[in-house]
Amino acid sequence: GSDTATVADETAPNAPTVLIVDDGTPGDELLTQAEIGNDGVQLQVTIDGTDFETGGHVTLTINGGAAIELSFSDFTNDGSGNLTFGNYTYANGVI
Secondary structure, eight states: OOOOOOOOOOOOOOOOEEEETTOSSTTSOOOOHHHHTTSOOOEEEEOOHHHHHTTOEEEEOOTTOOOEEEEGGGOEEOSSSOEEETTEEEBTTBO
């Protein structure tokens, strides 16, 4: 007997990058209460948008807390082109 199979692309996506948005002085290794404000620490995660939008997912774990898994299908368009899911927004590979 014989069989054939198609192997999908097994290349891993580029590693995500994380930016602490609140840090008013990047590189000083300090995050002050004034920089944080009243809304907590805001993070920006840059991912491979092509992989994410074609069925990929992102798992965020902050300070060892519960894992947050996000998929492109979780996000909804508010009619103005803004994609949101809970407290998260997504646009062009940036969560």
